[in-house]
Amino acid sequence: MIANGIKNNEESLADGHLSSAPTGARVELRLWSPRELAQRLVAWLEESGAKPGDRIGDRAGLADLWGVSASTMREAVRILEAAGILEQKVGAGGGVFFQPREADAIAGVLLWSAALGRIGDAALVRALAEIEGLIAAHAALRAGPEDVRRCERAARSDDASQRDSLFHEVLTECAGNEMLGILRRALAEAVGGRAGEARAAGRSVGGNLDHVAYSHAYIVDAVRTGDAAEASRRARRHIEVVLET
Numbered sequence: 001m002i003a004n005g006i007k008n009n010e011e012s013l014a015d016g017h018l019s020s021a022p023t024g025a026r027v028e029l030r031l032w033s034p035r036e037l038a039q040r041l042v043a044w045l046e047e048s049g050a051k052p053g054d055r056i057g058d059r060a061g062l063a064d065l066w067g068v069s070a071s072t073m074r075e076a077v078r079i080l081e082a083a084g085i086l087e088q089k090v091g092a093g094g095g096v097f098f099q100p101r102e103a104d105a106i107a108g109v110l111l112w113s114a115a116l117g118r119i120g121d122a123a124l125v126r127a128l129a130e131i132e133g134l135i136a137a138h139a140a141l142r143a144g145p146e147d148v149r150r151c152e153r154a155a156r157s158d159d160a161s162q163r164d165s166l167f168h169e170v171l172t173e174c175a176g177n178e179m180l181g182i183l184r185r186a187l188a189e190a191v192g193g194r195a196g197e198a199r200a201a202g203r204s205v206g207g208n209l210d211h212v213a214y215s216h217a218y219i220v221d222a223v224r225t226g227d228a229a230e231a232s233r234r235a236r237r238h239i240e241v242v243l244e245t
């Protein structure tokens with residue numbers, strides 16, 4: 001049974017291992033966002049060796065087990081249902097089932113997610129900085145005038161909340177390397193999740209908006225001149241500064 005695979009260990013939680021589920025004695029509800037809980041559930045499914053079709057419990061029992069509110073568990077299960085990983089069945093014998101729609105694809109996602117979950121924040125940021133550096137270097141080598149104009153527009157976008165991700169997506173398109181784009185998205189997603197947690201825990205995260213706008217324009221300058229080494233250096237520095245806490 002899957003429940004036997006749960007590790008009852010607070011220490012490994014502090015280490016950032018996502019496999020830990022719940023301690024027995026509930027003191028207070030965990031303040032995870034539904035998305036954070038969903039990521040932990042995925043890592044747990046992967047590590048517990050769940051097979052397609054396994055019943056993993058009922059929602060109320062799962063909320064209890066994980067020490068989260070009923071609404072957080074409901075939302076997390078909904079996210080994983082939408083992602084084609086879990087399925088809910090009502091009636092006798094109902095509950096929440098591990099029901100990957102596309103077993104191979106999901107297995108890949110599970111492995112990625114669990115692997116990223118084990119990596120510490122600093123290592124994750126360094127990896128993202130390296131990938132962004134490669135992307136900026138590729139963009140500097142191959143971006144034409146129209147690509148440079150698109151990067152400039154993205155760097156100046158009016159929508160401050162979207163500006164950062166928009167800029168990096170456009171820069172990635174200009175780099176024209178699909179694999180770098182996939183790696184960037186996976187790492188940015190993992191880093192973004194951690195940043196969300198830090199905010200929820202009341203810690204501030206970097207990302208001064210003036211700095212972001214200035215530093216994007218600075219990267220575009222290097223891309224425009226075709227200086228790959230400089231574009232790479234600026235992009236790596238940008239990620240380190242923005243994500244350092």
Ligand SMILES: [Zn+2]
Pocket residue numbers: 164167168212216238242
């Ligand atoms: Zn940025």
